[in-house]
Amino acid sequence: MTTLDIALPQMVVLYGLCLLPWLLLWLIGLRLSRDVIIGIIRMSIQLALVGFYLKTLFAANDPLLNTLWILVMIIIADFSILQRAGLKTRYFIWSTLIAISVSTVFSAMYLVILVIQPNNFYDAHYVIPLVGMILGNCLQGNVIALERFYSSLHKNESEYMTFLLLGATRWEAVRPYYQAAIKAAISPTLAGMSTMGLVSLPGMMTGQILGGNEPWLAVKYQIAIMICIFTSTTLACIINLKLSLQNAFNNYDILKADVIKFKAK
Amino acid sequence: MSAIIRFDKVSIGVGDKKILSNVSFTLNSGEKAVLCGLSGSGKSTVLKAILGLQSISQGAIYFHQVRLSSSNIAEIRHQTAYIGQEPLLAADNVHDALLLPFQFKSHRANTPSNEQIHNILAQLNLNPDILNQQSSHLSGGEKQRIALARGFLLGKKIFLLDEVTSALDSENKLALYNILDNQELTILSVAHDRDWIDRCQSVLELESGQLIRISQRDNT
Numbered sequence: 001m002t003t004l005d006i007a008l009p010q011m012v013v014l015y016g017l018c019l020l021p022w023l024l025l026w027l028i029g030l031r032l033s034r035d036v037i038i039g040i041i042r043m044s045i046q047l048a049l050v051g052f053y054l055k056t057l058f059a060a061n062d063p064l065l066n067t068l069w070i071l072v073m074i075i076i077a078d079f080s081i082l083q084r085a086g087l088k089t090r091y092f093i094w095s096t097l098i099a100i101s102v103s104t105v106f107s108a109m110y111l112v113i114l115v116i117q118p119n120n121f122y123d124a125h126y127v128i129p130l131v132g133m134i135l136g137n138c139l140q141g142n143v144i145a146l147e148r149f150y151s152s153l154h155k156n157e158s159e160y161m162t163f164l165l166l167g168a169t170r171w172e173a174v175r176p177y178y179q180a181a182i183k184a185a186i187s188p189t190l191a192g193m194s195t196m197g198l199v200s201l202p203g204m205m206t207g208q209i210l211g212g213n214e215p216w217l218a219v220k221y222q223i224a225i226m227i228c229i230f231t232s233t234t235l236a237c238i239i240n241l242k243l244s245l246q247n248a249f250n251n252y253d254i255l256k257a258d259v260i261k262f263k264a265k
Numbered sequence: 266m267s268a269i270i271r272f273d274k275v276s277i278g279v280g281d282k283k284i285l286s287n288v289s290f291t292l293n294s295g296e297k298a299v300l301c302g303l304s305g306s307g308k309s310t311v312l313k314a315i316l317g318l319q320s321i322s323q324g325a326i327y328f329h330q331v332r333l334s335s336s337n338i339a340e341i342r343h344q345t346a347y348i349g350q351e352p353l354l355a356a357d358n359v360h361d362a363l364l365l366p367f368q369f370k371s372h373r374a375n376t377p378s379n380e381q382i383h384n385i386l387a388q389l390n391l392n393p394d395i396l397n398q399q400s401s402h403l404s405g406g407e408k409q410r411i412a413l414a415r416g417f418l419l420g421k422k423i424f425l426l427d428e429v430t431s432a433l434d435s436e437n438k439l440a441l442y443n444i445l446d447n448q449e450l451t452i453l454s455v456a457h458d459r460d461w462i463d464r465c466q467s468v469l470e471l472e473s474g475q476l477i478r479i480s481q482r483d484n485t
Contacts, residue, residue: 158353159353159355161318162352162353162355163355163369164342165316165342165345165347166355166365166366166369166372166415166419167342167343167366167369167371167372167419168366168369168371169339169369169370169371172368172369172370250320251334251335251338252317252318252335252338253317253338254317254318
């Protein structure tokens with residue numbers, strides 16, 4: 001079975017479907033027309049560009065080009081994480097970069113080299129989409145971990161200071177917030193794994209089935225990607241928060257006043 | 266008597282505002298000193314600066330003759346008990362609050378026995394039933410005495426006290442004075458309580474961040 005193409009007129013029909021939510025939003029008084037239009041245009045342009053790049057990458061299948069593409073994805077993810085977590089880039093740029101690079105590359109390479117075992121471990125058909133999926137989920141987890149950790153530390157500054165004054169080391173004093181932040185970051189992945197297949201068919205599996213693969217093969221790939229996402233998200237959040245402690249505090253273990261962009265206790 | 270804490274021309278500022286200007290004094294071993302002055306004169310800032318919670322813009326603080334820095338701040342905090350006006354017990358109930366510091370590696374080996382806990386509560390005129398009470402249900406004065414009890418259980422000899430007698434009645438004040446009068450304790454306090462001020466050997470008067478007078482007397 002081959003996947004049926006969607007021709008241009010049908011794409012126009014597809015965009016027409018957006019008129020329904022747009023109309024409903026307008027009827028309930030939400031003036032989101034601009035946001036809806038911008039969202040749809042951005043998505044279309046970004047995916048069109050990705051389609052173009054992927055076609056080039058797959059055609060070249062060059063390890064250097066693949067590495068470069070992964071590097072670009074990681075750097076964009078790094079900035080995106082810090083922006084969405086509301087943290088000052090200069091304090092966290094390296095810790096986040098190291099954490100997501102190590103965890104994503106480790107998980108993806110583990111999957112490709114030890115599990116999938118293609119002829120070339122750098123095969124763009126496997127490496128690029130897998131790294132993309134792992135990184136995307138890793139990004140969300142790290143946003144939650146960093147935002148939760150630093151906002152709760154800021155909010156509970158008196159409690160943190162009390163721990164310090166009672167003889168806790170910096171690590172001992174931040175540990176309750178650290179554990180809570182990691183838990184919050186991995187909870188969506190854990191919940192997703194628990195309900196997977198019951199509530200919805202996951203994206204990767206749907207894609208494979210639509211692409212003509214056997215459901216059983218799609219299931220195996222879905223399990224593989226979920227395990228990698230869970231591993232890389234956990235690994236990245238643990239490494240990221242731990243490394244970030246080096247720059248976020250002054251020499252007296254006090255949280256620097258300007259690490260958080262927007263403060264609200 | 267050896268100097269425990271020494272301020273050498275310490276100035277502290279936040280932005281353009283000066284909170285402390287050129288403050289110098291020495292607190293000797295076993296001495297009880299009190300900082301007096303109007304609200305906003307910088308009294309609490311003096312206590313916080315000793316614990317590294319307030320950055321110093323000029324001058325230096327010495328602890329056991331060693332300049333306060335990142336390398337000895339952990340030791341200063343280890344030896345010193347700070348009791349603020351509204352101390353945070355940081356645990357659900359009083360029993361857990363008293364044992365909280367013993368979860369940390371630096372104190373783990375010295376976890377007190379129930380007998381030691383009951384003894385210290387008795388000295389502070391606190392009923393042992395308080396151990397089961399929720400921390401959030403305690404009055405300000407009770408919280409301060411529990412925080413003090415925690416300091417004593419940790420074997421601290423240096424106390425930085427911020428208005429610890431203000432919320433107490435005369436009976437409880439007396440119990441507190443008796444326990445604080447110990448010669449082994451070195452105390453730097455902030456207080457408006459006349460009785461406590463009269464018991465201290467040194468009175469440091471602050472005005473708009475400046476130390477305008479130091480009165481010494483022999484209460485021994």
